[in-house]
Amino acid sequence: MAQSFREVLNSGKFVVTSEIGPPKGTNLESMCHHIDLLKDRVDAVNVTDHQSSVMRYPSLGGCLHIKERGGEPILQMTCRDRNQMALQADLLFAYSRGVRNVLCLTGDSIVVGDHKNAADVFELDSCQLLRTIRHLETGKDLGGNDLDGGVEFCAGAIVTPEAQPIEPQLIKFEKKVEAGAEFIQTQAIYDLDNFAKFMDHARQYPIKVLAGIVLLVSARMAKFMTENVPGIFVPQNLIDELASAPKGEALKKGIDIAGRMISTLEKESICDGVHIMAIGREEVVPDILAAAGLGNGAHP
Amino acid sequence: MKSITKQKPMEEITQGLSGLDRVYIVGCGTCATMTRTGGREEVLEMKERLQGLDKIVTGWTVLPTACDEMTEAAVGQSNGALRDANCILCMSCALGVQRLAWSVNKPVIPALDTLFLGLEETPGDFHEVCAQCGHCVLGYTAGICPITACHKHLLNGPCGGTNNGKCEIDKNRDCAWTLIYNRLKEQGRLDLMKMYHPVKDAQVLPRPRITRVV
Numbered sequence: 001m002a003q004s005f006r007e008v009l010n011s012g013k014f015v016v017t018s019e020i021g022p023p024k025g026t027n028l029e030s031m032c033h034h035i036d037l038l039k040d041r042v043d044a045v046n047v048t049d050h051q052s053s054v055m056r057y058p059s060l061g062g063c064l065h066i067k068e069r070g071g072e073p074i075l076q077m078t079c080r081d082r083n084q085m086a087l088q089a090d091l092l093f094a095y096s097r098g099v100r101n102v103l104c105l106t107g108d109s110i111v112v113g114d115h116k117n118a119a120d121v122f123e124l125d126s127c128q129l130l131r132t133i134r135h136l137e138t139g140k141d142l143g144g145n146d147l148d149g150g151v152e153f154c155a156g157a158i159v160t161p162e163a164q165p166i167e168p169q170l171i172k173f174e175k176k177v178e179a180g181a182e183f184i185q186t187q188a189i190y191d192l193d194n195f196a197k198f199m200d201h202a203r204q205y206p207i208k209v210l211a212g213i214v215l216l217v218s219a220r221m222a223k224f225m226t227e228n229v230p231g232i233f234v235p236q237n238l239i240d241e242l243a244s245a246p247k248g249e250a251l252k253k254g255i256d257i258a259g260r261m262i263s264t265l266e267k268e269s270i271c272d273g274v275h276i277m278a279i280g281r282e283e284v285v286p287d288i289l290a291a292a293g294l295g296n297g298a299h300p
Numbered sequence: 301m302k303s304i305t306k307q308k309p310m311e312e313i314t315q316g317l318s319g320l321d322r323v324y325i326v327g328c329g330t331c332a333t334m335t336r337t338g339g340r341e342e343v344l345e346m347k348e349r350l351q352g353l354d355k356i357v358t359g360w361t362v363l364p365t366a367c368d369e370m371t372e373a374a375v376g377q378s379n380g381a382l383r384d385a386n387c388i389l390c391m392s393c394a395l396g397v398q399r400l401a402w403s404v405n406k407p408v409i410p411a412l413d414t415l416f417l418g419l420e421e422t423p424g425d426f427h428e429v430c431a432q433c434g435h436c437v438l439g440y441t442a443g444i445c446p447i448t449a450c451h452k453h454l455l456n457g458p459c460g461g462t463n464n465g466k467c468e469i470d471k472n473r474d475c476a477w478t479l480i481y482n483r484l485k486e487q488g489r490l491d492l493m494k495m496y497h498p499v500k501d502a503q504v505l506p507r508p509r510i511t512r513v514v
Contacts, residue, residue, distance in 0.1 A: 080452075084499060106459040109451055109469045120452070127456040128499050142499070160460040168481040171493050172457035178496065187460055230463035 005044045005072050005101045006154040009183055009208045014266045015273025016294060017074065017185065017210060018285050019046035022057035031057070032065060034282040039071030041286055044101060046185070046275070049076040053113020060090055063099045074156070075099050078107025079124045084132065084142050087124065091136060095151040103156045103185060104129040104176075127172070130155055130179035156183040159209075160231035161198035162191065170201060177205045185275040187231045188214035190238055192261065196270050208272040211265055215278045215288065216254040219243035255284055259291020266292070302331040302419070303367075303393035304426045305338065305412040314353060316409040317387065322356045324385035326375070326400060328366035328392035335426065337412050338362075338391030346391060346411065358384040366396025372403040382406075434504030440492045442483035447500075449476035455497040 008015055018041075020034045038045050047062035063073035075094050077087065091102070110120040124132060132142060133155045139147050157176040163169045173184070184202070189195040189211050202209050214232070216222045219242040222234040238257060245253035262274050278285050307313075317323060325343050332338025340362050347357045359381025363374055375382055382388070387407040390397045394414040401408040416428040431448045437455065438445055447453045451469050458477035461468025465478040484490050505511065 106452060106454065106461075108461065111469050122452040122454065123502065124499055125452075125454045125456050126459075127496065131496075131498075158460060163458075163460065163462065164464050165478065165481070167485075168458045168462075168477055168493070169460075171481070171490070174494065175456055175496060230461045230468050 002072075004154070005074070006182065008043045009154070009272070014294075015208065015210055016042045016276065016289070017044045017046060017273070018042045018276040018278070018282070019048060019074075019076075020062060020282060021048045021051055021280070022059065022062040024054070024056050026057065028057070028065065031062060032069065035062075035066050035069050035071055037282060038285055039066065039069055041289060042276070043273075044072040044074045046074040046076050046103060049078045049105070049107070050081065050113070051108070053080065053108045053110050053115070055113070055115055060094055060099070063094065064097055067098050072101070073099055074101040074103050076103045076105060077129065078105045079122050079126065079129055080107030080110065080120050083121050083123045087129065088132065088136060088141055091133065091151055091153070092147075095153070096149075100152070101154045101156070102133060103158065104133070104181070105158055126157055127175045127179045130157060130176060130181050134180040154182055155180055156185060157181040158187060158212075159184050159198075159202075160187040161189055161195050162187065162233045163231045166198070173202070174205070177207050181207060183208040183210060183272075185210045186212040188212045188225070188229075188277065190232075190234045190261070192264060192270065199271055202271075210273040210275040211261075211271045213258050213262060213274050213276045213288075215258050215276070215281055215284065216242055217281065218250045218254070251281070251284070255287050255291050258288045259293070262288070262292035262294065266294070302334055302417070302426065303395060304415045304418045304428075305332055305335055305393045306415055307337050307342070307391075307412055308410070310349065313389070313409070313411050317350075317355065317389065320387040320407060320409070321354075322358050322385045323350055323387055323389050324358050324382045325350075325360040325389045325391065326366065326396070327360070327362035328396050329362050330365045330367075332366070332392045332396075332412065333362070334420070338366075343391055346389065350389070358382070363392070363396070366390070366392035367399050371396070371399045375400065375404050433500065434509075435501060437497065440495065440497070441480045442487065442489070442492075444476055444480045444483065446476050446480065449474075449479070455500065457493065 018038050023031055045066055047059040049059040050056055059076050063075045066073035104126045106126045110118050133153050136151050139150045159173045160169055219239050222239045222242055225232045226234045242250050242253050265271055276285055325346055327338040327343035343360050347360055350357055363371055387409055389409050389411050390400055391411045397408055397410045418426040418428045421427050428448045433447050451467055458475055462475040465475055467473040467475050484493050
């Protein structure tokens with residue numbers, strides 16, 4: 001039998017995960033194509049949970065498709081849309097259908113999404129969601145009632161290593177470790193020196209850290225993210241490098257940059273792996289892996 | 301603490317008054333005066349506007365504090381102008397609207413939307429400071445309420461949306477958890493931020509919330 005994601009995390013190998021975003025609607029063709037493209041090339045595939053507060057086909061649905069197609073899913077769960085009853089119920093359902101990995105997130109604000117007048121929930125935060133998972137694993141629900149048939153999950157969380165100031169994020173990181181997080185998939189990182197500093201801190205804790213690699217597709221996108229996406233900072237030299245690409249070749253340059261970063265992270269053992277987010281360009285994830293020298297895109 | 305209000309669009313107010321042509325206007329001398337939504341000036345302005353819409357304004361008053369028990373006396377049988385009206389247009393917060401609706405057997409139409417309970421930080425600048433959650437955590441958070449000051453009312457530290465001390469929904473708004481962090485650090489009490497806070501009890505008092513002082 002194939003290794004579980006937890007076993008992979010603890011195997012000492014350089015772990016590679018990627019992610020897919022479910023569709024707006026019920027046409028699953030593109031999502032399934034991306035699953036097929038990624039499932040044998042990475043160790044696990046995240047499915048986003050109404051990313052950026054845009055209502056979509058559910059994360060749990062995407063995870064079931066990954067299972068059906070022979071891949072290893074990571075269920076992204078935000079606290080934005082469900083109260084503690086709904087979150088627990090979804091965890092029971094996920095477990096019953098073979099989903100064994102959960103990434104616990106706070107969730108983006110409703111007002112940045114496409115249902116701006118919807119109610120948000122945030123009854124739990126990411127630390128509390130992690131503890132909810134650990135609590136369910138004791139055979140009890142949050143109401144203190146016995147479960148008939150339990151759950152067991154490999155639970156993870158996120159960190160933003162580029163956030164300013166960083167100290168409050170580090171405190172939250174420590175609380176996530178204490179809450180039972182086994183792995184971290186970081187927000188996008190581009191400044192490897194800064195990330196190495198974060199790793200010096202993170203290494204004190206018993207947790208695996210996968211660096212977030214967001215594919216840059218143009219100098220414009222890199223600038224936009226730096227200016228508008230909290231916790232993302234693309235250094236000027238990378239923006240210049242993208243801008244220097246001949247017309248129509250910025251994407252190729254972005255793939256090179258991502259591959260080069262991954263390769264450095266692996267060769268210098270800076271962290272335990274990477275989480276590749278191609279955001280709509282899942283097609284090129286194999287090219288990024290090839291550029292990183294990771295099994296010519298046929299990892300693992 | 302003040303009840304912060306905003307005037308409804310005139311269209312909605314006139315819709316509320318449809319079929320009711322004789323209107324008595326009630327303002328409030330406390331919060332709605334301070335927020336300039338239901339003080340003397342606004343009541344008189346409303347009177348003009350309603351008259352311009354062919355309504356008959358039988359009278360008006362600005363109650364000292366529309367939500368308190370004096371309201372009942374002020375709108376009693378001796379108030380002839382009110383007797384002549386077939387409805388009240390209330391320019392106070394929802395507390396005053398409800399106090400009036402208990403006291404007078406006539407339709408009470410709200411002219412304002414009640415937004416939040418807030419403090420005036422600088423003149424004209426009102427901030428929500430308490431969500432009345434029923435279980436105060438201010439002792440752990442350096443006197444800054446994460447339930448109201450954090451957009452996601454998070455209890456265990458900032459989300460990843462914070463940047464340079466600002467909130468993900470608005471670059472001009474402070475991140476509550478950065479403020480809490482800074483103040484706790486200044487006080488040498490960062491251990492409080494490292495403390496885990498369990499899920500809040502959402503049913504401290506089941507709604508509708510009622511308490512009795514014995």
